[in-house]
Amino acid sequence: MELLRSARPHPKEKLKNVIEWFHWLLREAELYDVRYPVKGAYVWRPYGMKLRRNVEELIRRVHDETGHEEVLFPVFIPYEFFGKESQHIRGFEKEVFWVSKGGEGGERLVLRPTSETAIMPMVKLWIQDYKDLPLRLYQIVSVFRAETKMTHPMIRLREISMFKEAHTVHVDREDAERQVREAVEIYKRIFDEMCLAYMINKRPDWDKFAGAEYTIAFDTVLPDGRTLQIGTAHYLGTNFTRVFEVTYLDADGTRKLAHTTSYGISERSIAAMLITHGDDGGTTLPPKLAPIQIAVVPIYYSDEEMPLVMKFVEEVVAALKGAGLRLHVDDRRDKTPGWKFYYWELKGVPLRLEVGKRDVEKRQVVVTRRDTLEKYAVALGELVDAVRELMKAVEDNLRRRAWEELRSKIVKVQSLEEAKKAIKEGKVVEVPWSGDNQCGMKIQELLGADALGIPMDSEASIGGYDARDLACGERRAELWLRLSERY
Amino acid sequence: MELLRSARPHPKEKLKNVIEWFHWLLREAELYDVRYPVKGAYVWRPYGMKLRRNVEELIRRVHDETGHEEVLFPVFIPYEFFGKESQHIRGFEKEVFWVSKGGEGGERLVLRPTSETAIMPMVKLWIQDYKDLPLRLYQIVSVFRAETKMTHPMIRLREISMFKEAHTVHVDREDAERQVREAVEIYKRIFDEMCLAYMINKRPDWDKFAGAEYTIAFDTVLPDGRTLQIGTAHYLGTNFTRVFEVTYLDADGTRKLAHTTSYGISERSIAAMLITHGDDGGTTLPPKLAPIQIAVVPIYYSDEEMPLVMKFVEEVVAALKGAGLRLHVDDRRDKTPGWKFYYWELKGVPLRLEVGKRDVEKRQVVVTRRDTLEKYAVALGELVDAVRELMKAVEDNLRRRAWEELRSKIVKVQSLEEAKKAIKEGKVVEVPWSGDNQCGMKIQELLGADALGIPMDSEASIGGYDARDLACGERRAELWLRLSERY
Numbered sequence: 001m002e003l004l005r006s007a008r009p010h011p012k013e014k015l016k017n018v019i020e021w022f023h024w025l026l027r028e029a030e031l032y033d034v035r036y037p038v039k040g041a042y043v044w045r046p047y048g049m050k051l052r053r054n055v056e057e058l059i060r061r062v063h064d065e066t067g068h069e070e071v072l073f074p075v076f077i078p079y080e081f082f083g084k085e086s087q088h089i090r091g092f093e094k095e096v097f098w099v100s101k102g103g104e105g106g107e108r109l110v111l112r113p114t115s116e117t118a119i120m121p122m123v124k125l126w127i128q129d130y131k132d133l134p135l136r137l138y139q140i141v142s143v144f145r146a147e148t149k150m151t152h153p154m155i156r157l158r159e160i161s162m163f164k165e166a167h168t169v170h171v172d173r174e175d176a177e178r179q180v181r182e183a184v185e186i187y188k189r190i191f192d193e194m195c196l197a198y199m200i201n202k203r204p205d206w207d208k209f210a211g212a213e214y215t216i217a218f219d220t221v222l223p224d225g226r227t228l229q230i231g232t233a234h235y236l237g238t239n240f241t242r243v244f245e246v247t248y249l250d251a252d253g254t255r256k257l258a259h260t261t262s263y264g265i266s267e268r269s270i271a272a273m274l275i276t277h278g279d280d281g282g283t284t285l286p287p288k289l290a291p292i293q294i295a296v297v298p299i300y301y302s303d304e305e306m307p308l309v310m311k312f313v314e315e316v317v318a319a320l321k322g323a324g325l326r327l328h329v330d331d332r333r334d335k336t337p338g339w340k341f342y343y344w345e346l347k348g349v350p351l352r353l354e355v356g357k358r359d360v361e362k363r364q365v366v367v368t369r370r371d372t373l374e375k376y377a378v379a380l381g382e383l384v385d386a387v388r389e390l391m392k393a394v395e396d397n398l399r400r401r402a403w404e405e406l407r408s409k410i411v412k413v414q415s416l417e418e419a420k421k422a423i424k425e426g427k428v429v430e431v432p433w434s435g436d437n438q439c440g441m442k443i444q445e446l447l448g449a450d451a452l453g454i455p456m457d458s459e460a461s462i463g464g465y466d467a468r469d470l471a472c473g474e475r476r477a478e479l480w481l482r483l484s485e486r487y
Numbered sequence: 488m489e490l491l492r493s494a495r496p497h498p499k500e501k502l503k504n505v506i507e508w509f510h511w512l513l514r515e516a517e518l519y520d521v522r523y524p525v526k527g528a529y530v531w532r533p534y535g536m537k538l539r540r541n542v543e544e545l546i547r548r549v550h551d552e553t554g555h556e557e558v559l560f561p562v563f564i565p566y567e568f569f570g571k572e573s574q575h576i577r578g579f580e581k582e583v584f585w586v587s588k589g590g591e592g593g594e595r596l597v598l599r600p601t602s603e604t605a606i607m608p609m610v611k612l613w614i615q616d617y618k619d620l621p622l623r624l625y626q627i628v629s630v631f632r633a634e635t636k637m638t639h640p641m642i643r644l645r646e647i648s649m650f651k652e653a654h655t656v657h658v659d660r661e662d663a664e665r666q667v668r669e670a671v672e673i674y675k676r677i678f679d680e681m682c683l684a685y686m687i688n689k690r691p692d693w694d695k696f697a698g699a700e701y702t703i704a705f706d707t708v709l710p711d712g713r714t715l716q717i718g719t720a721h722y723l724g725t726n727f728t729r730v731f732e733v734t735y736l737d738a739d740g741t742r743k744l745a746h747t748t749s750y751g752i753s754e755r756s757i758a759a760m761l762i763t764h765g766d767d768g769g770t771t772l773p774p775k776l777a778p779i780q781i782a783v784v785p786i787y788y789s790d791e792e793m794p795l796v797m798k799f800v801e802e803v804v805a806a807l808k809g810a811g812l813r814l815h816v817d818d819r820r821d822k823t824p825g826w827k828f829y830y831w832e833l834k835g836v837p838l839r840l841e842v843g844k845r846d847v848e849k850r851q852v853v854v855t856r857r858d859t860l861e862k863y864a865v866a867l868g869e870l871v872d873a874v875r876e877l878m879k880a881v882e883d884n885l886r887r888r889a890w891e892e893l894r895s896k897i898v899k900v901q902s903l904e905e906a907k908k909a910i911k912e913g914k915v916v917e918v919p920w921s922g923d924n925q926c927g928m929k930i931q932e933l934l935g936a937d938a939l940g941i942p943m944d945s946e947a948s949i950g951g952y953d954a955r956d957l958a959c960g961e962r963r964a965e966l967w968l969r970l971s972e973r974y
Binding site: 036158 | 525540
């Protein structure tokens, strides 16, 4: 493998206008269609669907390997159940869709916005004693939220169509909280494979999941500096088990209330992946998840050259397919090589192989990395190894770049002026906070930004020195509070 | 491999009361829970979900291999679109669910009962010219029908949660009708792998899909003689393309209306599979689709025997796993071997392996086929081959039995009395029919049975001799009309 020339990757200028760029990518890469005539509901096109299915398989694999079992619950929840947990209904009732049959009274049903209240009454039937616990269930389904805010494709939806929701049941608080920590590890594994960078934040009380004791969230930072929540894990205590009477017989012969958790991720993670690895030429897909890992572009300038080139391409294809790689030969005759390069770069295919007459003579191919646009000459004999190595390099580079970018966006600030300036510059700020909810909400107001919560991925405690709460100057600051503009 | 003893398979007495037996199976085999508190909406439990996912993968594989692309459309359809095709809305409007947001007017949305009217407006945007055709899309989704009839688990649902709907677009009638025939071949492949037997019937005009030119249906016969529709394929002509203005630029430079088809199957096919291969001991799953293909039951009668047996079991497991077989070792210590045999037979695991002390000494295992309950002694060295052979034998036997059963249920009759008697005995009858719709509906009435339509899998034409229409004696019969009681 010989580096033919280093190259400048595509710039990221247009990407700064994230939503506009994202619309462009979804349309041009034929991933997703935003023209469906219902607010907040969109269409997954075949190429997007293939990518999504690879992500779903990743999600399933990680959940299956960690003792979760897949189930499928109905989309309808009787209002009677939906309304049982008072915080839950208060949080969700404004954004729930109601279902009715034309002209009929009958049952009062809602479309699930999340499935705690569908799952609890069944779990109650399935659990007898402590040996049935922990119970770890998950499903990948559509959930529905009547968003009144502006909707965005794949990001803010009325039908979230790839909601992976896990629901777990435990003997006590300790085991449930252990599960929340495991959920965090599970999401790390998933996001790491997607080459995403993320903060882990314990949401402030006023922004936790409706019905939770506390919520831990994964937030990523988009190129415009606004953050995007890409996953949450909730410790639900006995809030749901109490009202649904989910109890178990303990080893000591007494009946006890179970403790539950829930945690979810959605197609937002795919949006984050497309945007994080995006540039003005399109995007780069992490090789393990790319529907097509290698686009092969035969290059010939006459009908005489064609059979020669195509015969060698067949050898190349046989070698790569034999190694289990996903590739596509772009043999369209009405498109130029340059057009094809543009096309596959747009679609984020991690590696491009060019085969021209000169390459055939040398029994080599030219491999281009999508992320850096670097070109390598590779002999056929070492192609499979080189491709594997380059795919690994692309993956590592995507992840490294994402983390560099994220880390560069987080700043600790001590004064209101600094904080405002940093927010304006598209940063995530960490400011001193007393821990008091009123003060925290006041900090939000003063900065015109949203609190993401307390860092779980770095030191949350302010430590020894005497800092003051950013909003309540009379109070000593105990914690760092992260804030940003949010999607 | 030595046949130790032939055996009598489980009887099929209880199975004659199909629905009651099916409730029993779903509950006892922990496949599906019917206790969810919404009419016609049920819960897939982990074991059922694993089976379902194998069936989904089969469906995806066959569609992908035949040029279909997976997509995902929203569940909401604007009423404006849903109502465009007059026959379609007439057929579906009574059983459609409406969606509203609490207290809000706004868009009038329905939950899709099927997606023709969601897909057409997008397909219109995607198709430019004849080179974009044929277009073959499919999705596996939930669809919703406000059934007023009695609902049955997995069979008659208000949320059909595994609706595979394919939608295809073609240049002309000829190509669209070719696609309908291909859909029939696709469904044959799927049902053949599920070891199902089926009739293929062209539905009478009065029972075709709302909006179709004609409908071809797959019907299977359940043990009580009632038939179950397990798949349909529709030629839709230009009925939908006309109202949605789906046109393409043809090679001759003129704009033409496209022709479309749609075809669907659902979790009903899984219900049919569980019931067809059912007996009073549970069911037998086709080995290729079974989540667990082999249940291994170690047998020991003392703590001294245990390590000896378990060590040999490890060798057995290593051999089978190395061959890519899906197996489970049931090493529960609080259950007897007999209890475990019953348990795995219930769940339909195709092969059971017993390993006792005597087997360890002989370095053999005892293999029991679920379908016949025949037992074989197999030496460890030939285990993998024997297991493969026996799985193939189970599969072939399930399919053969299903077809024998189905064929034995179809009878040609010429008189009203014979026909009534046969229907009463749980048969599918073929009676002489003129082809006139009024006469056909009268035949239905006279027999108290439903017309399945004209056979597509055997000679539909009556041929030379002078038969009379069963209801309209003054008319000469041209065709055989199939009728049965139906689910």
